[in-house]
Amino acid sequence: MLLNARIVDARYPVKGFIVYLENGRKVIESVQRILEGKLEADGHRPMTFPIVATEENFSKEAEHIKGFHGEVFRFRIPSDEDGRELIVRPTSETIIYPMFSIWIKSHADLPFKVHQSCQVYRYETKATRPLYRVREVLWNEAHTAHVDERDAEAQFLRAVEIYKEVLDDLAISYVILKRPDFDKFAGAVYSVAFDAWNPDGRVNQVATVHNLGENFSRVFEITYETKEGGRRYVWQLCYGLGYSRVLAAIIAQHGDDLGPIFPPRVAPIQIVVVPIPYKGVEESVYSYAREIAESLGGRFRTLIDDRRDTTPGEKFYHWERQGVPLRIEIGPREVENSTITLTRRDSGERIKVERESAVQKIDEILLDIQDNLRKKSMNVMRDMVIDVRSMDELIDGISRRKICRVNWCGLIECAMEIKSRVAGEIRGYNFEMVDEPFSNCIACSGDPVYVVYVARAY
């Protein structure tokens, strides 16, 4: 499907590395544009940092290095006399923060916010899977430094808000979960993740936001002069959104048996125009179809498929599989009546429209498709999340591809037991509101502390 829909080609001869084809690439570019626009409106400066870290810098923060142990690619520059190894970034804290310590001098420099869209590399040891588990990940990462915890906390909420807006634009449904302590980002005080649903019941982590506290500023010596003249460590955040995983979520949440249905907001092609010529009136059909395509082209991403050696039916099938949300058919009747016939990819509904009102009508329909995809996705998610009160119910729920809400006492032993009993794990608890416990701890029957979400994950 990914290949037929021209999203990725996974046949590249190095395991875990894939080629992004035109549709995959175009969707990622649109997502990138939306995200970067919002980050920069919020004061993040775009930058490009090197792909390599020194071993010395990479090893500075103890928890961080432990967290990425065994996952990093290393290489050596043959002519380097010290023979030192360089680390290929699995993420860029240890590349960006040495520069922060040079740049940040005074309270007037804060807050300091940067972002970059780039590739990061992680040696996934589990089975790789295109877009979900790859060793080269396309993402955007943002890094911020603040005068104190309070300012950082306010930025944390803004970061969550930015990611919500981006995912909402893509009609993706998700839960925002605060990770349990044992599963937070290596080096973070706490972490929040956006888990999107997948039809197979596994959650797909598409974005994360981390509060780093002073953990990195202390080891990288990022300090500033306060208004009163003293020196203080900055308080830091980092957050990332995975383009590869977001693309996976778009395909998984909005696709059907035929292939993907791209939300109009990011669809590489929003409208395909297909002429349906009849004997004797071929040329008037083709020329009217071209006129229509040209008149819509300035406003919508429009393509006319006027190949003469392919039947209209073959073209319909072809563009449906490419995820194009709207098709326009032009036959002799449309030419005669000065109309167009639209077919929605999401519902199959056919709509006749007068030529004069085409732009306005298409605008409405594309918005409605976007809205419909969002509602459908939210409905699936609502059905997928269930409350369970016992280990048996949990085992049953996970096997039925559900995301289960359970009560957990907070003990690591109970978390481990849950993990060993089901092929899923505690993903975290609701970040935006406190859920009321509805039973005792599912593992030890002790008093509940948290309502947590348990699911299988990529």
Ligand SMILES: [Zn+2]
């Ligand atoms: Zn327990």
